[in-house]
Amino acid sequence: MNLHLYNSLTRRLESFQPISPDHVGYYSCGPTVYNYAHIGNFRAYTFEDILHRTLAYAGYTVIQVMNLTDVDDKTIRGSRQSGIPLKQYTAPYIQAFFDDAKALNITPAQIYPAATDHIPEMIALVQKLFDKGLAYKSPDGSVYFSVGKHPTYGKLAHLDRDNLRVGVRMNQDEYDKESFGDFALWKGWDQNDGDVAWDAPWGKGRPGWHIECSAMSMKYLGETFDLHTGGIDNLFPHHENEIAQAEGATGKPFVKTWLHCAHLRVNGEKMSKSLGNFFTLRDLLAKGYTGREIRLVLISAHYRQPLNFTFDALAAAKTSLERLDDCLDRLETLAAGTTPAEPLPGAKLVNQFDTAIADDLNTPEALAAFWKLVREANTEATPTNAAGYLQQFHRLDRILGIVDFGRRPKETIPPEIQTLAQARQKARAEKNWAESDRIRDLLAQKGWQVRDSKDGQTLKPIHA
RNA sequence: GGUGCGAUGGCCGAGCGGUUAGGCAGAGGUCUGCAAAACCUCGUACAGCGGUUCGACUCCGCUUCGCACCUCCA
Numbered sequence: 001m002n003l004h005l006y007n008s009l010t011r012r013l014e015s016f017q018p019i020s021p022d023h024v025g026y027y028s029c030g031p032t033v034y035n036y037a038h039i040g041n042f043r044a045y046t047f048e049d050i051l052h053r054t055l056a057y058a059g060y061t062v063i064q065v066m067n068l069t070d071v072d073d074k075t076i077r078g079s080r081q082s083g084i085p086l087k088q089y090t091a092p093y094i095q096a097f098f099d100d101a102k103a104l105n106i107t108p109a110q111i112y113p114a115a116t117d118h119i120p121e122m123i124a125l126v127q128k129l130f131d132k133g134l135a136y137k138s139p140d141g142s143v144y145f146s147v148g149k150h151p152t153y154g155k156l157a158h159l160d161r162d163n164l165r166v167g168v169r170m171n172q173d174e175y176d177k178e179s180f181g182d183f184a185l186w187k188g189w190d191q192n193d194g195d196v197a198w199d200a201p202w203g204k205g206r207p208g209w210h211i212e213c214s215a216m217s218m219k220y221l222g223e224t225f226d227l228h229t230g231g232i233d234n235l236f237p238h239h240e241n242e243i244a245q246a247e248g249a250t251g252k253p254f255v256k257t258w259l260h261c262a263h264l265r266v267n268g269e270k271m272s273k274s275l276g277n278f279f280t281l282r283d284l285l286a287k288g289y290t291g292r293e294i295r296l297v298l299i300s301a302h303y304r305q306p307l308n309f310t311f312d313a314l315a316a317a318k319t320s321l322e323r324l325d326d327c328l329d330r331l332e333t334l335a336a337g338t339t340p341a342e343p344l345p346g347a348k349l350v351n352q353f354d355t356a357i358a359d360d361l362n363t364p365e366a367l368a369a370f371w372k373l374v375r376e377a378n379t380e381a382t383p384t385n386a387a388g389y390l391q392q393f394h395r396l397d398r399i400l401g402i403v404d405f406g407r408r409p410k411e412t413i414p415p416e417i418q419t420l421a422q423a424r425q426k427a428r429a430e431k432n433w434a435e436s437d438r439i440r441d442l443l444a445q446k447g448w449q450v451r452d453s454k455d456g457q458t459l460k461p462i463h464a
Numbered sequence: 465g466g467u468g469c470g471a472u473g474g475c476c477g478a479g480c481g482g483u484u485a486g487g488c489a490g491a492g493g494u495c496u497g498c499a500a501a502a503c504c505u506c507g508u509a510c511a512g513c514g515g516u517u518c519g520a521c522u523c524c525g526c527u528u529c530g531c532a533c534c535u536c537c538a
Binding site for chain 1: 466467468469470474475476477478479485486487488489496497498499500501502503530531532533534535536537538
């Protein structure tokens with residue numbers, strides 16, 4: 001597979017060539033565990049999953065690291081307000097994150113390092129920056145990175161330092177630093193931090209947000225690694241600062257390829273609590289939508305395009321997945337007892353699928369090929385090739401994750417329903433349409449839909 | 465002010481300098497006793513105005529509208 005990925009650093013589509021021929025080092029910015037992640041967060045994690053799966057599909061051994069930010073302003077605030085120790089406060093949100101990821105069929109990363117378990121590594125990295133003259137201590141006990149001493153600062157965000165200006169959300173007065181572009185590597189303890197503090201050579205405090213990702217990614221993936229992903233809003237300052245910290249300390253290139261996922265919108269608007277369009281995954285599950293439907297919606301747009309999340313789209317996903325399940329049931333019935341025979345059917349569409357995915361993870365195009373395969377299977381499947389079609393669907397599913405996952409379960413038909421169905425068969429054979437229709441209505445009332453075909457009738461449970 | 469992104473038929477959403485995206489919804493049809501499913505056909509879709517071109521939804525410019533980032537939001 002000739003995989004091409006859009007690199008935010010060069011702003012170009014590039015052929016992906018890993019540093020090591022057979023494995024890929026891949027870091028993704030994970031959740032800040034102060035609350036439940038929302039559906040927009042999960043768009044990014046789902047995109048990262050597609051990348052993970054694509055790399056595996058292409059034959060690489062993937063080492064994905066996703067951090068858990070379990071110490072920052074928000075986690076500390078939450079912990080203090082609820083009077084629960086920090087670790088205890090974040091634990092349920094970490095668990096919720098894993099549960100939610102599972103509900104979306106997201107392939108687990110290989111390593112999930114928590115920031116609070118890697119304080120020594122962060123201190124060591126800050127020390128290195130001190131040694132190189134890139135860090136300085138301020139009177140308030142914090143340590144800052146001196147952006148002015150790092151000439152390549154701004155290469156990811158393409159920021160011109162002369163044009164940096166104080167943003168509306170930046171309150172200069174809260175910071176005691178030499179130049180306004182400088183950012184905190186270490187935050188000196190203050191009373192709002194309560195008992196959240198670690199000792200460092202330069203004083204008591206806690207790590208800055210950016211240093212955790214630099215320290216943990218390099219610990220597990222080395223000083224230079226292949227891929228780093230996150231939401232587009234992390235591009236600046238977070239990722240820019242990660243680069244400055246890592247490259248400032250090691251003098252080596254940090255990451256070869258950066259990928260950023262665009263935002264999710266809700267009904268064309270930015271998701272926000274004040275607009276009432278703010279959804280967590282569990283909100284949607286509670287409304288009866290399934291992880292499988294949500295996953296399909298999330299992958300139905302290209303990751304670099306904003307995605308407009310609507311309930312209409314969710315309903316469309318539900319209907320199309322029913323069509324998929326019908327197709328799979330049909331294939332399994334046809335294929336019963338057989339094994340796939342070469343050459344496999346649908347090769348042309350599988351090829352289209354591969355080409356689309358290899359082109360910067362074009363999931364919408366890949367899905368188009370997938371649905372064409374559904375149509376082809378519905379039209380062309382026979383007892384001899386049905387097993388082959390099933391194998392092709394499972395192949396594509398290694399990336400999509402929507403075929404087996406959350407599939408309509410095969411329900412055993414209760415004896416009472418069996419009996420009614422047989423009675424209906426008999427009535428039909430006698431052309432007693434009134435009776436057969438009466439039984440059909442009765443079955444529908446009991447939650448079973450009847451479909452007639454040449455081979456007889458099939459029963460399908462009706463789910464509201 | 466800086467850096468970027470976007471505007472595609474009822475909805476979601478790809479794409480390409482000339483050839484069907486795909487899904488859902490809707491209309492008609494085939495099959496069927498009917499229904500369901502499946503399949504087939506259908507929508508005068510490319511924000512506006514100029515330009516380049518034999519030809520532009522696709523390239524260039526301008527305009528309008530929207531979105532993101534500019535110090536801790538995925």
